[in-house]
Amino acid sequence: MLDRIGTLLKINLVELLAEAQDPQDAVSRFLEDAWRGVAQAKDAVAAAIVQERRLAKQLAQAQAQAAVLDARTDAALEAGDDAAARDLLQQKLRAERVAAELEPELLHQRQTLAEMRAAVRALETKAGDVGRRRDVVAARRTRVVAEEEMARARAQQEAAQEVVRGLGRAAEEAAVREDLLTAVREVEETSLESRLAHAREELGGSEETLTR
Numbered sequence: 001m002l003d004r005i006g007t008l009l010k011i012n013l014v015e016l017l018a019e020a021q022d023p024q025d026a027v028s029r030f031l032e033d034a035w036r037g038v039a040q041a042k043d044a045v046a047a048a049i050v051q052e053r054r055l056a057k058q059l060a061q062a063q064a065q066a067a068v069l070d071a072r073t074d075a076a077l078e079a080g081d082d083a084a085a086r087d088l089l090q091q092k093l094r095a096e097r098v099a100a101e102l103e104p105e106l107l108h109q110r111q112t113l114a115e116m117r118a119a120v121r122a123l124e125t126k127a128g129d130v131g132r133r134r135d136v137v138a139a140r141r142t143r144v145v146a147e148e149e150m151a152r153a154r155a156q157q158e159a160a161q162e163v164v165r166g167l168g169r170a171a172e173e174a175a176v177r178e179d180l181l182t183a184v185r186e187v188e189e190t191s192l193e194s195r196l197a198h199a200r201e202e203l204g205g206s207e208e209t210l211t212r
Contacts (some may be wrong), residue, residue, distance in 0.1 A: 005119040008037050009126060027134050034127035041120045048113045055109055059102040066095035 011030065020026035069092035075087035 005037055005041055008034050009119070009122055013130065022171060023132075027130060031127055031131055031134070036122055038120060038123050038127065041116060041123070043118050045113065045120060048109065052106065052113055053111045055102060055106040059099055059106055062095050062099035068094050069095055083128070088118060089119055146204050 008030075013027070013030065016030065017023040017028055069088050073085050073092055074087040076082075076088055
């Protein structure tokens with residue numbers, strides 16, 4: 001268990017993200033592994049606590065038994081019962097040997113338990129930091145996407161307004177051209193009428209000359 005947690009703690013996220021094709025997916029997978037490791041480690045810590053308490057109880061019992069046997073041995077010696085004293089002494093020595101074997105085992109268990117707790121805290125801290133930074137990046141990305149969408153919307157709106165303005169200008173230009181054509185037609189019609197009138201006058205003058 002400690003090896004697994006140690007492996008997760010040693011992962012260099014900068015290198016992991018640099019090598020990953022999908023950095024976001026890589027972070028998500030790391031967090032899944034990390035929190036799964038935390039859950040499993042907590043189960044292991046709970047089991048280690050049970051074992052530590054069992055060893056502590058056994059050690060206390062062995063030490064208490066040795067103390068009782070020591071007192072009974074002294075009492076047997078004072079009573080002059082050497083045989084009982086020797087038997088009690090052997091029991092006392094066995095209890096002391098059991099206590100002596102349990103002491104380092106309990107110490108090792110407590111050290112292991114402390115290391116496991118420290119590793120769990122470290123992994124929780126790392127996973128928590130990574131998760132918070134991922135959330136910050138996700139929020140920043142969401143904000144950037146929203147700003148880009150707003151910019152596109154503004155650009156589309158401005159483009160639509162430009163089209164409308166262009167259509168307005170085209171309509172104005174068309175109206176100007178129509179007015180110009182109308183004016184030209186009026187000028188041409190007026191000029192034609194003037195030429196016709198002038199021609200009629202000339203023809204009239206010729207007829208008067210012929211009549212005389």
